[in-house]
Amino acid sequence: MATLAGANHSGLRWDDRLERMRLFGLSSPALLLVLLVLVIPVGWLFAVSFIGEGGQLSLENYQRMLDSKAYYRIFVTTFQVSILTTGLCILIGYPLAYFMSELPSRAANLCMIAVLLPFWTSLLVRTYAWLVLLQKKGLVNDLGIALGLWDEPLKLVHNMGGTLIGMTHIMLPFLILPVYGSMKAVDRDYLKAASNLGATPVRAFWTVFFPLTTPGLFAGALMVFILCLGFYVTPAVLGGGKVTLVSMKIVSNIELFVSWGAASALGVVLLAITVGILWIASSFLKLEQLTGGGH
Amino acid sequence: MPGWFGKSATETQITHGQRLWLYIFAGIVMALLLAPTLIVIPMSFSDSQYLEFPPREWSLRWYENYFGSVEWMQATATSLKAGLFTMLVATPVGTLAAYGLHTARVAFVRATFALLITPMMVPVVLIAIGAFYAYVQMDILYTLTGLVMAHTVMALPLVLIVIGSALKSFDMDLEQAARSLGAPRWQAFLTITLPQIRFAVVTSALLAFLTSFDEVVVAMFISGGDNATLTRNMFNSLRDQIDPTIAAISTIMIVVTTLMMVLAQVFGKRRTGG
Amino acid sequence: MRAEAREALPISIQGVTKTYGTVHALDNVSLDVRSGEFLTLLGPSGSGKTTLLMVIAGFTRPDCGSLKFGDREVIRTPPHLRDLGMTFQSYALFPHMSVAGNVGYPLRLRKVPKAEIAARVAKALETVQLGGYGDRRIDQLSGGQKQRVALARSIVFEPRILLMDEPLSALDKKLRDQMQIELRHLHEKLGMTTVYVTHDQREALTMSDRIAVVNKGRIMQLAAPRDLYERPANRFVADFIGDSTFLTVTRQGGEICYGDMPLRLAAPPPDAKDLALMLRPERILLSSEGPRDGANNFTATATEVVYQGDSYLLQARLKDGTEITMRGGVRGASISALPSVGDAVTLTIAPEDTVLIDGGTY
Numbered sequence: 001m002a003t004l005a006g007a008n009h010s011g012l013r014w015d016d017r018l019e020r021m022r023l024f025g026l027s028s029p030a031l032l033l034v035l036l037v038l039v040i041p042v043g044w045l046f047a048v049s050f051i052g053e054g055g056q057l058s059l060e061n062y063q064r065m066l067d068s069k070a071y072y073r074i075f076v077t078t079f080q081v082s083i084l085t086t087g088l089c090i091l092i093g094y095p096l097a098y099f100m101s102e103l104p105s106r107a108a109n110l111c112m113i114a115v116l117l118p119f120w121t122s123l124l125v126r127t128y129a130w131l132v133l134l135q136k137k138g139l140v141n142d143l144g145i146a147l148g149l150w151d152e153p154l155k156l157v158h159n160m161g162g163t164l165i166g167m168t169h170i171m172l173p174f175l176i177l178p179v180y181g182s183m184k185a186v187d188r189d190y191l192k193a194a195s196n197l198g199a200t201p202v203r204a205f206w207t208v209f210f211p212l213t214t215p216g217l218f219a220g221a222l223m224v225f226i227l228c229l230g231f232y233v234t235p236a237v238l239g240g241g242k243v244t245l246v247s248m249k250i251v252s253n254i255e256l257f258v259s260w261g262a263a264s265a266l267g268v269v270l271l272a273i274t275v276g277i278l279w280i281a282s283s284f285l286k287l288e289q290l291t292g293g294g295h
Numbered sequence: 296m297p298g299w300f301g302k303s304a305t306e307t308q309i310t311h312g313q314r315l316w317l318y319i320f321a322g323i324v325m326a327l328l329l330a331p332t333l334i335v336i337p338m339s340f341s342d343s344q345y346l347e348f349p350p351r352e353w354s355l356r357w358y359e360n361y362f363g364s365v366e367w368m369q370a371t372a373t374s375l376k377a378g379l380f381t382m383l384v385a386t387p388v389g390t391l392a393a394y395g396l397h398t399a400r401v402a403f404v405r406a407t408f409a410l411l412i413t414p415m416m417v418p419v420v421l422i423a424i425g426a427f428y429a430y431v432q433m434d435i436l437y438t439l440t441g442l443v444m445a446h447t448v449m450a451l452p453l454v455l456i457v458i459g460s461a462l463k464s465f466d467m468d469l470e471q472a473a474r475s476l477g478a479p480r481w482q483a484f485l486t487i488t489l490p491q492i493r494f495a496v497v498t499s500a501l502l503a504f505l506t507s508f509d510e511v512v513v514a515m516f517i518s519g520g521d522n523a524t525l526t527r528n529m530f531n532s533l534r535d536q537i538d539p540t541i542a543a544i545s546t547i548m549i550v551v552t553t554l555m556m557v558l559a560q561v562f563g564k565r566r567t568g569g
Numbered sequence: 570m571r572a573e574a575r576e577a578l579p580i581s582i583q584g585v586t587k588t589y590g591t592v593h594a595l596d597n598v599s600l601d602v603r604s605g606e607f608l609t610l611l612g613p614s615g616s617g618k619t620t621l622l623m624v625i626a627g628f629t630r631p632d633c634g635s636l637k638f639g640d641r642e643v644i645r646t647p648p649h650l651r652d653l654g655m656t657f658q659s660y661a662l663f664p665h666m667s668v669a670g671n672v673g674y675p676l677r678l679r680k681v682p683k684a685e686i687a688a689r690v691a692k693a694l695e696t697v698q699l700g701g702y703g704d705r706r707i708d709q710l711s712g713g714q715k716q717r718v719a720l721a722r723s724i725v726f727e728p729r730i731l732l733m734d735e736p737l738s739a740l741d742k743k744l745r746d747q748m749q750i751e752l753r754h755l756h757e758k759l760g761m762t763t764v765y766v767t768h769d770q771r772e773a774l775t776m777s778d779r780i781a782v783v784n785k786g787r788i789m790q791l792a793a794p795r796d797l798y799e800r801p802a803n804r805f806v807a808d809f810i811g812d813s814t815f816l817t818v819t820r821q822g823g824e825i826c827y828g829d830m831p832l833r834l835a836a837p838p839p840d841a842k843d844l845a846l847m848l849r850p851e852r853i854l855l856s857s858e859g860p861r862d863g864a865n866n867f868t869a870t871a872t873e874v875v876y877q878g879d880s881y882l883l884q885a886r887l888k889d890g891t892e893i894t895m896r897g898g899v900r901g902a903s904i905s906a907l908p909s910v911g912d913a914v915t916l917t918i919a920p921e922d923t924v925l926i927d928g929g930t931y
Contacts, residue, residue: 006584006597006633008644015645016630024404026395029388030411030451037448038414041425048428092324099321102305114325120552121332122509124529125545129331131537132338139334169331188306195307204307230418232512237533247420254424254516267421278416472661474649475626475732476675476722483649486674490665 042271049264061265071249071266078245081163081235082228086175088168089224093175094217100176101183119173127234130166131157134238158240166238171227175220182216222281226274246270332549339542357543366528367540373518374508374525376439381446381507386500388447389454394484396455397462408455415452419512422449427516437519445513450503457502461495462488501555508551577605577762578639578729585624585634587617587786594620595631596786602764607756609765609773611809612783618766621783622732625764627651638730654723654731654761658738660715662707668694668718669703675726693725694718696755713744720752724759731756731763737772749775770810774798782806803927807847814893816846817928825925828889832865835920845928852922853895855883856915857906864917869893871908881907885914 052058065071100111118126133139134156141153156162186209194204232247239245246266253263300312311318339357341350361367392411396404414422426445427436435441465488473483489496514524525544532538580602587595595617602608610618623629625636627648636644643651663671669690676686694700697717702710710718716736723731736752737745753776756763767773773780774794782789782797782805790802801807804815816827824831825838827846838844860866869885872892876899883895895916908914 006586007635009633011645012630012633020399020401023395023399024401024407026399027392027407027411030392030455031407033388033444033448034411034414034451037426037429037445038417038422039410041429042417042421044428045421045425095317096321096324099317111321111325114328116556117553118328118332120505120556122526122545122548122552124509124511124526124533125335125548126331128529128533128541128545129335131533132542133331133334169328172328191305191307201305201307201309201313226416230420232420233530237530247418250420250424251512251515254427260428263424267418267424270418271421274416274418466659466661468657468659468661469663471628471648472655472657473663473674474628475651475653475655477649477652477678477726479647479649482678487663 045264046268048260049268051261053261061261062269064262065265065269074244074246074249077243078229078247081160081167081243081245082225084164085167085171085228086221086225088164089171089175090217090221092168093172093220094179097176097180097183100180115173115176118169123170123233126170127166127237130162130169130234131237134162134165157238158242160239160243162238162240163235163243166234167228167231170234171224174223174227175217178216178220178223179213180216182213186212218281218284222277226277229274229277230270335542335545336549338539339546341539341542344539357540360540361543361547364540367525367544369521370523370525370528373439373442373522377442377446377518377524378504378508380439380443381450382500382504384443385447385450385454385503386496389451389499389503390458390496392451393455393458393462394488397459408459411455412452414449423513423516426513430517436517437522439522442514442518442522442524443507445517446507446510447503449510449513450506453502453506454499457495457499458492461492465491498559501559505552505555508548575727575729577760579604580625580730580762580764581635581637582621582625583635583637585621585631585636587620587624587629587631593786595624598634598786598788600781600788600791602762603778605760605762606778607753607763607765607776609767609777609780610783611767611770611773611780613768613809616783617786618768618783619734620786622734622764622766625730626653626655626732652726652728652730654726654728656716656719656723656731656733656736658735660719662715662718662722664707666707667703668699668705668707668710671707671718672703672722672725674722679726689725690721693721696724696758697721698751712740713748716740716748720755724755724761729761731761733763733765735767736765738767738769745772752776774810782809784809800924801847801926803841803929804845805930807845807926812850812894814848814850814891815928816848816887816891818844818846818925820844827865827867830865832923833863833920834923834925838925839927841927841929843928844925847924847926848893848895848918849922849924850882850894850896853893853916853918855895855897855908856917859915861917864919865923867893867916867918869914869916871910871912871914874907874910876907883908883914885916 049061050057050059052060096115100108100115103111135141136153136155138156140156144150145153156165190208190212191204194208195201199207230247231245232251235243235245236248236251239248247270250263250266250270253259253266300310300315302311303309304311304314337350340353340355342352342354342356343350396408422445426441430436430438430441433441435444469491470480470483470488473487474480478486509526510524511526511530514527515530518524518527529541529544532541580600582598582600582602585595585598586593598617598621600621610621612618620629624631624634627643627646631644634644635642638651663674666674669687672690672693673686676689681689690703691700694702697720699714699717699721702714702718707715707718719736733752737748740748749772756776765773765776774797777794779791779793780797781791784805790797790806792800792802797806798810801810807813807815818825818827818832820826821831825834825844826832832846856866867887869887871883871885873882873884875882879899880896881899883897885893885895887893893916
């Protein structure tokens with residue numbers, strides 16, 4: 001573009017630049033904090049992961065992960081838990097969201113409380129509650145025996161089952177909210193058109209309604225999966241040491257063994273996996289949809 | 296009752312009867328969503344040493360235990376302070392950033408937004424050990440300052456998203472009108488834009504508070520000693536032996552959370568006023 | 570009583586250009602608005618008229634150019650220091666303030682004492698005929714009332730220049746017609762230099778001292794309404810203002826001809842490469858006795874005759890296939906004389922109404 005030699009040209013360009021810089025500069029305190037607390041420390045960790053026992057540059061931390069059976073099992077467990085939790089959330093959350101989307105707005109808002117109240121309740125409180133409910137003398141076992149569903153108290157906690165139950169409960173709102181959003185956005189006229197054209201309600205649902213809700217479903221499922229990958233509190237408490245996830249190994253590496261090399265290498269791998277998944281997903285979905293668009 | 300089953304629930308003439316399974320399912324799920332949260336409350340009044348539901352005898356001993364313990368009270372104070380300061384820092388910092396990113400016509404706005412959102416996407420453990428490592432170097436480990444800094448960074452994404460979305464639906468013409476009438480940008484923002492987005496500001500302030508108050512993993516690493524948070528102590532207690540005092544604390548936390556939600560509604564709803 | 574009214578300021582725009590990528594929103598625009606005049610920027614959407622207004626207001630920074638209010642160069646002055654009154658298409662009334670709160674806002678910014686604010690707000694509301702509405706909330710107002718409040722807010726601090734961005738486009742026709750006249754009266758009473766943006770040519774013709782027709786970032790013509798209508802500078806302007814039929818004419822020998830018929834003119838033709846004959850529907854006459862002496866005559870076949878109560882519309886096709894539209898008045902005696910579809914008709918136009926314009930496309 002040829003430079004314009006008009007009156008005030010350079011002055012106006014300067015004004016424009018200055019204004020843009022000043023407005024962008026409003027985000028500098030936030031950037032500074034994120035830099036200090038997140039970017040630089042994670043950068044440090046990244047560097048530390050390449051330092052071996054003797055203090056020299058080495059890949060031994062990563063090598064250890066590849067060689068060790070224990071690490072392999074930990075990664076498998078983490079993925080298992082994440083996939084299963086995501087699946088359970090979809091199976092349970094999607095119908096509930098559908099139910100709510102069909103309600104008149106006042107009833108829907110009321111039901112929303114059932115979703116939001118646990119969402120706002122502390123993670124610890126909910127985890128603790130499940131710990132109590134699922135123990136041998138807990139309410140679930142008492143009810144099950146009373147209803148004749150089983151005879152002996154089942155071991156529902158300190159294992160995979162308990163972990164899954166707890167995590168599904170925590171993660172459900174993360175799935176329901178975006179899915180509900182995209183369901184509300186579906187114009188019910190589409191279903192009427194399908195019905196008029198000869199589709200049974202079931203057919204109309206699967207061929208018209210469901211496809212239109214996939215963006216919200218995808219966004220929700222992605223969010224749940226990523227959160228599960230890095231989750232710590234609930235599996236730590238409800239897994240009782242039997243179910244070990246990557247996050248827990250990282251913590252134990254630091255707390256018990258003070259092994260920064262191992263912990264940071266694990267962390268880097270976990271981060272890489274998370275970023276990788278997000279990156280792949282971003283080709284299907286814009287970042288904005290995850291964080292507050294919905295559709 | 297039988298008549299209701301035959302009535303249609305949708306315009307495509309699906310009846311309530313055909314949908315019964317959905318209603319029952321939804322009912323069960325909602326009950327299961329609420330139950331764990333609510334169950335803690337009666338449990339906290341149980342007299343038993345063991346976690347019991349339904350409680351056989353009622354008492355306030357766990358509350359007495361909580362309020363009587365110096366350790367618990369100090370931890371509560373720390374958590375409240377951290378929550379308050381996080382709210383006071385994250386809200387303005389986040390609002391400014393949201394406004395700046397919304398109005399600056401610069402190429403790297405989206406990248407900056409993504410960067411500021413990363414604390415939400417990165418596994419908490421990483422943030423925790425990273426902060427731990429960094430704080431040791433900076434000598435702010437186990438301080439309130441360090442805790443507030445970390446919690447602010449974790450709360451920022453929420454503030455950005457909530458306020459960013461409010462700004463998107465805000466009619467910038469109003470700010471322009473104010474500026475045409477003689478208000479410089481900052482004044483137009485304070486007198487015109489801010490009042491219009493105050494619901495978002497209040498919501499994000501509350502979210503910031505709750506993010507800090509409920510936070511466990513990072514606090515586990517960087518808070519300690521005198522500055523241990525409530526959640527940190529609760530978690531340690533959960534891992535060691537199950538102390539029913541936790542039920543009492545949990546109940547109080549539920550009450551506090553619900554209170555905050557109600558406050559948010561109250562402050563937000565008052566959209567009228569001259 | 571208001572202190573000595575401040576003198577209205579002239580606006581001088583010189584060489585203003587604004588590009589977005591490769592698109593010229595404004596292309597080297599120069600314009601002088603006289604002190605106290607009501608000037609309208611008229612053009613289709615995307616023509617640049619709103620961009621120009623935003624440049625004057627300070628919300629759009631041009632790539633280069635000069636903007637003066639009186640003697641003062643203001644191109645680099647931020648919008649809040651330009652001391653202009655401005656109304657927006659969406660009214661932009663602050664929802665969290667009452668009517669009085671809105672109107673008093675600029676006075677509060679200027680640190681006017683409270684008692685004086687109340688008085689001036691009341692006076693401004695009176696001026697727009699909303700006296701006593703001070704305590705109302707914005708969401709209680711109708712469209713027309715909101716418009717007036719926006720106006721009151723923009724004049725309460727006695728600016729010397731007023732900018733209006735399509736203020737009436739959201740109102741229904743009747744209200745719009747009424748407001749046009751009211752705005753014109755207000756302008757005459759207050760005397761500020763006013764720049765008005767609209768796409769409605771009738772509105773522009775009703776209200777303005779001068780009109781600047783804008784297209785593709787350039788000013789096509791700047792003239793008083795009458796001159797614009799009677800003597801448009803080019804085809805775009807002629808087409809935009811009023812409805813006309815255009816016939817291509819050629820220079821043959823020393824004369825201007827339509828086909829092989831020379832035209833009788835009352836004024837010399839403009840100096841342009843392509844010429845067109847502009848036929849305004851209301852200037853064409855239907856001749857019942859055949860061709861008229863001294864006038865320009867066209868034979869055509871009626872294709873459409875529409876009775877519209879106060880007038881009738883006649884569409885006819887010329888020999889070469891061009892469709893002409895004419896509009897005539899209806900009087901009791903002439904109703905029966907209206908032609909039917911398929912009839913041969915003679916359309917005549919007096920030399921004074923035979924207007925030639927620059928036929929080039931812009």
